[in-house]
Amino acid sequence: MTWAAAEWLTALLLVPLLAAGGWMAWRARRAALGRIVHIGMLPSLVGAGVLRSRALQLAAAVVAVAASVVAAAGPRLGFDWQEQRMEGLALVVVLDVSRSMDAGDVTPSRMEHARRELVDLVGLLRGDTVGLVIFAGGSYVRLPPTVDYDTFLWAVRESDTSTIQAQGTSLPGALDAATQLLSRGPADAGRAVVVISDGEDHGDPGTLDLALARARDAGVHVYALGVGTPEGAPIPLAGGGFKKDRNGQVVVSRLQEDVLRRVAASTGGAYARAVPSDADVRAIVEDEIRGKLAAGSRGVRRERVWRERYQWPLAVALGAMALASAAGIGRRGGILALALLLLAPPAQAGPREDGAAAWRAGRWEEAVRALGQARVDRPEDVELAWMLADSLYRASRPREAERLYEQLAKQDPGRRAEHLYNAGMAAYRGGRLDEALADLRAAAAANPDLAPATRNAELVQKEIAARRQPQSSSTPPPSDPKEGAPSPSGAPSQGKGQPPERAGENDAAPSS
Numbered sequence: 001m002t003w004a005a006a007e008w009l010t011a012l013l014l015v016p017l018l019a020a021g022g023w024m025a026w027r028a029r030r031a032a033l034g035r036i037v038h039i040g041m042l043p044s045l046v047g048a049g050v051l052r053s054r055a056l057q058l059a060a061a062v063v064a065v066a067a068s069v070v071a072a073a074g075p076r077l078g079f080d081w082q083e084q085r086m087e088g089l090a091l092v093v094v095l096d097v098s099r100s101m102d103a104g105d106v107t108p109s110r111m112e113h114a115r116r117e118l119v120d121l122v123g124l125l126r127g128d129t130v131g132l133v134i135f136a137g138g139s140y141v142r143l144p145p146t147v148d149y150d151t152f153l154w155a156v157r158e159s160d161t162s163t164i165q166a167q168g169t170s171l172p173g174a175l176d177a178a179t180q181l182l183s184r185g186p187a188d189a190g191r192a193v194v195v196i197s198d199g200e201d202h203g204d205p206g207t208l209d210l211a212l213a214r215a216r217d218a219g220v221h222v223y224a225l226g227v228g229t230p231e232g233a234p235i236p237l238a239g240g241g242f243k244k245d246r247n248g249q250v251v252v253s254r255l256q257e258d259v260l261r262r263v264a265a266s267t268g269g270a271y272a273r274a275v276p277s278d279a280d281v282r283a284i285v286e287d288e289i290r291g292k293l294a295a296g297s298r299g300v301r302r303e304r305v306w307r308e309r310y311q312w313p314l315a316v317a318l319g320a321m322a323l324a325s326a327a328g329i330g331r332r333g334g335i336l337a338l339a340l341l342l343l344a345p346p347a348q349a350g351p352r353e354d355g356a357a358a359w360r361a362g363r364w365e366e367a368v369r370a371l372g373q374a375r376v377d378r379p380e381d382v383e384l385a386w387m388l389a390d391s392l393y394r395a396s397r398p399r400e401a402e403r404l405y406e407q408l409a410k411q412d413p414g415r416r417a418e419h420l421y422n423a424g425m426a427a428y429r430g431g432r433l434d435e436a437l438a439d440l441r442a443a444a445a446a447n448p449d450l451a452p453a454t455r456n457a458e459l460v461q462k463e464i465a466a467r468r469q470p471q472s473s474s475t476p477p478p479s480d481p482k483e484g485a486p487s488p489s490g491a492p493s494q495g496k497g498q499p500p501e502r503a504g505e506n507d508a509a510p511s512s
Contacts, residue, residue, distance in 0.1 A: 002077075005072065005353075011069045018061075022061065063317075067316040088189065091131070092193050093133070093156075094193055095114060096227075100200050101161055103198070103253045105253075117196060117227070117274055120281040122153060124282060127147060131178070132152060134159050135174035139176075148394065150394055169197075171197070171211075172207045172210070176214060178215075179220050190292075192220065193221070193223065194289075195224045198227055212263065223288060224261070224270075226271065226273045226274060228274075229255055230254055233252065233253065234250050355371035355388070358391075364391045371388040389408065392404060393426055398427070416447075418447075420440075420453075424436045437460045440453050
C-alpha cells in the first residue's frame with residue numbers, strides 16, 4: 001500500500017491524546033456527580049445504559065477522528081495502466097544559415113528574426129513533431145523530428161551563419177533532407193516543411209524543381225516564410241565592413257519572394273513574409289498546415305493510475321460519527337472528524353507525487369524541485385531518480401542529468417545500457433562530445449542490440465572530427481535516439497513534452 005499524503009499519518013499521534021482527554025473528562029464528570037450523590041447509586045438514578053452510551057460515544061468519536069486522519073493520508077492499493085493515444089502533425093523546419101541572413105534590413109538581423117519566428121511557431125504546436133534542417137552551401141540535419149520543443153529551440157539557438165563553413169544557398173539539398181526525415185514518420189500524419197529563408201538560391205533552378213517534385217511525390221507540403229525586405233541590405237563581415245563583389249562593390253542582399261512563392265506553390269503550400277508579430281506564423285500553422293493537413297497517430301503511451309482507497313477509512317469515520325450521534329450527545333467528536341475531512345482532503349500529495357504530477361504535465365523546474373526533495377528521503381527509488389533525470393534534461397540542465405543517469409547505470413544494473421545511453425545524449429546536449437562518445441560506446445558495449453547507441457556514437461565521433469576540420473559541414477547530429485531501444489521495466493511514460501528521445505517510445509525524451 002502507498003499513500004498520497006503519508007505525512008498526515010503523523011496526526012494519528014494525537015488520537016491517544018484525544019482518547020485520554022475524553023477519559024479524563026468522563027472521570028471528572030463522575031467525580032462531580034459523586035459530590036452530589038453516592039457513586040454506587042448512579043446506575044439506579046440515571047440508568048446503566050446512559051453510562052454505557054457515554055463510553056460508546058467517546059470510543060466512536062476517537063475511531064471517527066482516527067479513520068478521518070487515515071482517509072486524509074490517501075491510501076492507495078494497486079494500480080492500472082492507462083493508455084493514451086498520441087496524435088499530431090509531422091513538421092520539419094528548413095532554416096537558412098547562409099551569410100546573407102546576417103543582413104540588417106530587419107531588426108536586429110534576419111537570422112535573429114528567424115529565431116524569433118521559430119519561438120512563435122513552437123508556441124502553436126500541440127503534440128506535433130518538429131525537426132530542424134539547416135542549410136547554406138550544404139545541408140545539415142540538426143535535429144530529427146521530436147516533440148521535445150525545448151531541445152528544438154536549443155538547436156535553433158545553437159545554429160547561426162557560422163555553423164556551416166561552406167557558403168552559398170543550397171535549398172534543394174535541404175528540401176531532400178527534410179523529405180527523407182518526414183518519409184520515416186507515420187504514413188497517416190500530415191507532412192509539412194516550413195522553409196525560413198531570404199530566398200536567395202544560387203543553385204540550378206532545375207535542381208530545385210526536382211527536389212520539389214520529390215517532396216510532392218512523398219506527400220510533403222512545403223510552406224515558406226520570407227525574412228528580409230525587397231530593398232535589402234549589405235551583408236556584414238565578421239571582421240568588420242561588408243561583403244563585396246569581384247568589382248569591389250558592396251553586395252546588397254534582397255528578399256527573393258518570387259523564389260519562395262514558387263517553392264510553396266509547387267507543393268500546394270503557402271507563402272508569408274515575416275512580420276514582427278506572430279500573425280505570419282499563425283497564418284501558416286493554424287490556417288494552412290493545421291487547417292488542411294490531418295494529424296496522424298504517433299503511438300500510445302502508458303501511464304500508471306493508482307487505485308484510491310480512501311473510501312474505506314472514510315466509510316469507517318462516517319459510521320463512527322453516526323454511531324456517536326445515535327448514542328446521544330457525541331456531536332463534538334463527529335464535528336472534529338468532519339472538520340478533519342474537509343480541511344485535509346485525500347487528494348493532497350507528497351513531494352514524490354507532486355513531482356510526478358509536474359513531470360507528467362511538463363512543468364520541468366517544478367518537477368525538479370519536488371522530485372529532488374523526494375529523492376533525499378528515497379534514494380533507492382529508481383523510478384523517482386529516472387523522472388528526476390528526465391526533468392533535469394528537459395529543464396536545460398544536461399550536466400546534472402548526465403551525472404544522475406550515470407548514477408542510475410550503477411544503481412540499476414539491469415538497465416545499465418539505457419542509462420548510459422541517456423547519459424551520453426545528455427552529455428551531447430551539454431556540448432561535452434568526448435564524454436558523450438564514451439557513454440554511448442559503453443552503452444553499445446553493454447547492450448549490442450541497442451542500435452541507436454552504436455549509430456549515435458559513430459555520428460558523435462564524426463562531429464568531433466568535423467569540428468576539428470571546420471570546412472566539413474555534412475555530418476548529421478545523433479539521430480532519433482528512441483528508435484528501437486527498449487524502455488526499462490516500471491519506468492513511467494512521459495507525457496509530452498517531451499531532449500533526445502526516450503528509448504523505446506515515439507516521443508522525444510531521454511530513454512528510461
